[in-house]
C-alpha cells in the first residue's frame with residue numbers, strides 16, 4: 186500500500202495521454218479522437234477522476250469502457266485510485282461524430298477489403314454455419330473481419346454468435362456488434378426475438394443498401410456476406426450492390442444438392458462474379474465409437490461442382506455433433522471447441538481461402554453516403 190508520502194506526483198499530461206488512447210470497443214478509435222473524453226483530473230489522494238461521454242445512455246459497452254479506462258489510468262505513476270463517471274454525447278456531438286465517421290469510412294469497400302458471398306443452392310446445407318465459423322477463424326488469424334447476415338428471412342447470425350441486443354446507432358450510422366473478434370450485422374439484431382421479417386422487395390433492397398452504406402464497419406480485411414439460399418431477389422440485389430464479391434459456394438455431397446448449387450454458379454457467371462471456391466459440408470460422418478468416416482450423404486458433390494465451375498474444392502467439413510451443439514449454444518465451434526473435426530476443417534479453410542479480387546475498373550459502385 187502506498188503512503189501519501191511515498192506516492193509519486195502524478196504527471197497529469199501523462200495521465201491524460203494514457204486515458205485518451207483508450208479505444209471505444211465498437212468504433213475502434215480512441216475516445217479522445219471521438220470527442221468522448223470529457224475531463225481528466227486528480228485529487229490530493231492520488232485518485233484520478235475521469236469523465237467519459239457515451240454515444241448513447243444505454244451503451245451496452247459501458248462496463249468494458251470503464252474497465253479499459255480504469256486499467257489505463259491505474260498504470261500511470263502515482264495514481265492510487267480511479268473513478269470513472271459517464272455522461273452522454275449531446276445531439277450536436279452525436280451528429281458531429283456520425284459525420285466524422287462517415288467521412289473517415291464511406292463504406293466497407295476500401296480497395297483492400299476482400300469480399301466473399303457465401304451462397305448455397307438450397308437451405309439447410311450449413312451455409313450460415315460455414316460463414317460464421319470461417320469469419321471467426323479468419324479473425325483468429327489476425328484479420329479484421331465483418332460478417333453481414335444478408336439472409337434476411339432466415340437470419341441466423343444472432344443465434345450462431347449468441348448475440349441478443351440491438352446495435353448502437355449514432356445519428357443513422359449503425360455500429361456493428363462485435364463477437365468472437367468479428368464485426369456483425371444482421372436483420373435479426375433489428376427485429377424482436379423470433380419475429381418474422383415481412384418486408385417486400387424494395388424494402389429489403391433498401392435495408393441491404395443501408396447495411397453497406399450506413400454501418401460503420403471500420404477498416405476490414407475481409408467482409409463475408411451470408412446470402413439467403415438460392416438465387417432470389419435478395420441475392421441478386423446484394424450482388425449488384427457489391428459487384429466485387431467473390432462467390433464461395435457451399436453444398437453437400439449429394440448429387441441433388443450439387444445440381445441445385447450449380448444454379449448459383451451459373452448466376453455468378455452471368456453476373457461476372459469471380460468464384461473463390463467450393464466448400465462441401467457434411468462430407469463425412471465420423472463414427473463416435475470407432476472414428477471411421479462414412480459418406481452418409483453420398484460422395485463427390487463438391488468435387489463435381491468445383492469441376493463444373495472451373496474452381497477449387499477448398500474444403501470438406503465433416504458432419505459433427507460438436508458443430509450442431511455449438512450452433513445451438515451460440516458459440517462458434519472454432520472458438521468453443523477448436524479441436525473438434527469440424528472446427529479443424531473450418532480453420533484450415535480459413536488458411537486456404539484464396540484472395541480473389543475482381544478488377545473494379547469500369548464497374549460503378551452503387552454505394553452512396555447518406556448525408
Ligand SMILES: Nc1ncnc2c1ncn2[C@@H]1O[C@H](COP(=O)(O)OP(=O)(O)OP(=O)(O)O)[C@@H](O)[C@H]1O
Nearest residue numbers: 308309310311312313314339503504505508509512
Ligand atoms: N457440418 C455440420 N455438422 C453438424 N451439423 C451441422 C453441420 N453443418 C450445419 N449443421 C447444422 O445444420 C443446421 C442448418 O445449418 P445452417 O443454418 O448453417 O444452414 P444454412 O444452409 O445456412 O440454412 P438456411 O440457409 O436455411 O439458413 C444447423 O442446425 C447446423 O447446426
